[in-house]
Amino acid sequence: MLVESIMNTNVPTLPPTATIEEALHLLKKNKIRHIPIVDDENRVIGIVSDRDVRDASPSSLLKDADRKELQNEIQTIMSHPVVTVHPLDFVEEIARIFYEKEFAAVPVVHNDELVGIVTEKHMLHTFIQLTGTHVQSSQIEVKVPHRPGILPEVAQIIGDHNVNIVSVLVYPYLDDPHYKVLVFRVQTMNPMPIIRGIRDAGFKLLWPNNIMEPKL
Template sequence: MSMLMKRVTEIMSEGPVDVVEKGLNVFYAANVMRERARGSLVVVDDGKPVGIVTERDIVRRVVAEGRSPSATKVGDIMSTPLISVGPEATVAAAVRIMYENGIRRLPVVENDRVVGMLTVTDLARAMYREREKRDEILAAMARFRELEELAKK
């Protein structure tokens, strides 16, 4: 099966997606990102995903504007509305959404709950694995042809 026809759940990042309440300050969110080695956090309002805040948002909307990270709420700088897909979406559909919206991270949401995150790194990893599999198959076919040629002699 082509990678593009797979479901996003087959290639998305494993593990829980980190979230932050929209009323918390940017200083807190930045520390969560640092501690958990994340480039983004899904922003929730009473548990429901409503946006996303990225390192880029913090740089552009807080640091570059001279705002205080402690006085600025995550909800004031998040990217909203949250662009997401359901777990049954194909990789092809997800790639189209990411491309059309110029985003590098796509939350996977089911019943108002974030169940995963598809990133450009996940896509690159999946493409690399697919290529490796093709290369292994081609190498095996080449060895088989060589054996056929030897058997003819």
């Protein structure tokens, strides 16, 4: 999945000479948490968060005469330089930026110009889509040998039951390089026939692992 498919292209911005008060108003008006700071050519030169603005704002208990800090320019509190991503970057790859840098938002830049923004909310929504949890389905986890052809082999068992696969994820199995865990979300609320087929094929079921065959 590409960044351009999840980014928000309607991005409120401010010039570096805007005041903290203007930033505070923009954050509240648009119900956003981050504002890219751009120059006259729409190039990103900084970014401010609602926390930056809040920390730089005086207490609401102070008199108006003591609230001159709100007139300071936004460039005095913005973060820079700014880490950016490209519209054609893979979402799965930029997830590392959010994790390693602990960012909550990243501007998207094309030809040095701001074209969008990706937030942690966008990333979480994408994760939900990739895992298929937004669709009514059942989850099945299978321990398999780490060898070529194993994924279609297990998927064929599901296909033989005429059930759609909503998503597939592959995880490492503990620290054992000889095995993997295949996580399927299948579009059925009765996965028992599939579970029976997986067990009959000799694979170890990790989830659900407490379902026993009914006694006859």
